[in-house]
Amino acid sequence: MAARAIGEALGTGGIESEATAILLTPPESFRNHPVYRDIEPPDFLAAVIRATGQKFHVTSRAIDGGAAASIAMLERALRVMEQDGVQQVLLGGVDSLVNDTDLGRLGKARRVKSVDNAQGLVPGEAAAFVRLTREPEGKAAVVAAIHSVGTAQETDSVLSDRYSQGRAMLGALRDAVNGSGPSEPDINFVVSNGNGERYSGWEMLIARPRFYRTRREILPTAYPAMTIGDIGAAGGAMALMLAADSFVNDYAPGPTAICEVASEGGLRAAAVMAGMTRR
Known part of the structure; x- marks a missing residue:
């Protein structure tokens, strides 16, 4: 495979x-x-x-x-x-x-x-x-670019006997926008490897309101697990792939996305991506 x-x-x-x-x-x-x-x-x-x-x-x-x-x-x-x-x-x-x-x-x-x-x-x-690649290839009108990354380690992982308070995911999200690239108000949609578990829902219910402080009518969020199930270690690349595909094929809700990814062992990571039009 x-x-x-x-x-x-x-x-x-x-x-x-x-x-x-x-x-x-x-x-x-x-x-x-x-x-x-x-x-x-x-x-x-x-x-x-x-x-x-x-x-x-x-x-x-x-x-x-x-x-x-x-x-x-x-x-x-x-x-x-x-x-x-x-x-x-x-x-x-x-x-x-x-x-x-x-x-x-x-x-x-x-x-x-x-x-x-x-x-x-x-x-x-x-x-x-x-x-x-370091630079765009070919003649595609739109390319996907990764701007920044944030990571953190959650001590209360799904393998523990406690629910996560979202501290590590919040830290990863904040690190991902702590630079010269897009910031939190610029984010138009989310791609998450959330899998429907109570633990995952609880974590994001706490972490997201602390991070997404800009008023939005809606924050579109894609969950690949809704259609293909929880794919474990392949979930991070799948999130990147879905965000990139939405830019290249013009179905993204906006020009900037953030990928929110959690591992069973407690690692949390976020990546800010954007669709860029070439002239």
């Missing part, structure tokens, strides 16, 4: 794989995911690259940390592209919650949506990768 997504992302441009670095977020190691019965976590990236049949730049890395780690790796992606021989980065993740191990632990914690639990997640699986 990851190899296919990487191949599709690579095929959207004309840069060779040898000049491409992969930054991959695999299933979190604490979950004892079934994939690790055959492949040790340190060997996961090498196995994925072998499956592609391509050779990629030696700066390629796999980073443990869940969906938010993909957003957190954006700054690393920029540093990687500053090195000789790297022209682009394929950033993304691959995961599946549709397995006995994850279904068992999620069910035991009453986190799965069911007739008895309306505020639960729907397990999903996916691989998602975005292709990053």
